Amino acid sequence: MTTANPTPMIFVDVVDRPIEIADFAEKLADPDVGAHGWFAGVTRRTTVTENRVATTTTLYYEAQLKMAIAELTRIATLAASEHSLCGVVIVHRIGEVPIGQASVLVGCCSAHRRNTFAALPWVMDELKRSVPIWKKEIFVDGTTEWVHPVEGPTG
Amino acid sequence: MTIRVNLFAGLREAADIDAINIAVADQISVADLIECVAVQIPNAAALVRYSRVASDNTYLADDQIIAAGSCCDLIPPVSGG
Numbered sequence: 168m169t170t171a172n173p174t175p176m177i178f179v180d181v182v183d184r185p186i187e188i189a190d191f192a193e194k195l196a197d198p199d200v201g202a203h204g205w206f207a208g209v210t211r212r213t214t215v216t217e218n219r220v221a222t223t224t225t226l227y228y229e230a231q232l233k234m235a236i237a238e239l240t241r242i243a244t245l246a247a248s249e250h251s252l253c254g255v256v257i258v259h260r261i262g263e264v265p266i267g268q269a270s271v272l273v274g275c276c277s278a279h280r281r282n283t284f285a286a287l288p289w290v291m292d293e294l295k296r297s298v299p300i301w302k303k304e305i306f307v308d309g310t311t312e313w314v315h316p317v318e319g320p321t322g
Numbered sequence: 323m324t325i326r327v328n329l330f331a332g333l334r335e336a337a338d339i340d341a342i343n344i345a346v347a348d349q350i351s352v353a354d355l356i357e358c359v360a361v362q363i364p365n366a367a368a369l370v371r372y373s374r375v376a377s378d379n380t381y382l383a384d385d386q387i388i389a390a391g392s393c394c395d396l397i398p399p400v401s402g403g
Contacts (some may be wrong), residue, residue, distance in 0.1 A: 202398065208403050215376070228402065229330065229331055230381075230402075231328075231330060231376075231395055231397065233379050234376055234379035234380075234395065234397075235402075237379040237380070238379075259402055259403075270402075270403065271402065271403050291403060292375050294402055294403055295400065295401075295403045296400070297381070297400065298400060298402050298403030299330070299395070299397050299400055299402075300400060300401070300403075301330065301331035301332070301398070301400060301401050301402070302401045302402070303331070312330045313332030313335060313398075313401075314401035315331070315332050315369055315372070315398045315399040315401060316374045316401060317369075317399055
């Protein structure tokens with residue numbers, strides 16, 4: 168049995184500095200939750216596709232900032248109601264994000280673990296579908312490529 | 323009259339400009355606006371046709387109408403995360 172918090176804590180932001188989980192952990196503090204879950208998406212050096220293995224030196228993210236905040240707020244609010252969450256944090260980084268650093272952080276909390284477990288991938292799928300943020304890969308050979316997945320969101 | 327269409331990421335890079343103006347009589351559907359933009363950016367026409375239009379930070383449906391004189395965003399497929 169799970170009950171949605173009538174006023175879940177919603178926090179979203181788009182930042183141009185490194186994202187540290189510790190800076191946001193307090194936002195999920197709630198004596199009535201039994202689960203905190205965090206997901207950090209980090210920039211990856213190697214991308215293997217059917218045709219090639221690409222080595223990335225760094226990534227650059229761009230946003231339509233006002234709409235990104237609006238979409239993140241919509242997703243966080245919907246996640247809270249759909250998954251009976253007591254709190255949702257979504258923070259996305261823009262600008263250059265060196266390899267191995269977090270480009271996105273999602274935190275959820277709920278009375279019971281299953282809601283938080285289910286909400287984390289749901290939030291990421293929604294984010295990858297609709298939030299107007301784009302990444303540009305800068306490859307080791309000096310070439311660059313904006314990523315515009317036309318077959319739907321990638322991993 | 324025109325509609326100003328803001329471009330982002332790969333679309334902006336392909337067009338080499340931040341925004342383009344589309345001439346319209348007094349209004350145009352989202353679907354027709356996308357076709358007009360595709361004609362103006364032939365080197366990224368396919369990407370334009372995969373893109374969505376947003377106004378006031380909200381996505382619009384293909385059959386919604388945009389009035390001349392307004393401003394909108396052309397959102398190419400997103401890749402955040």
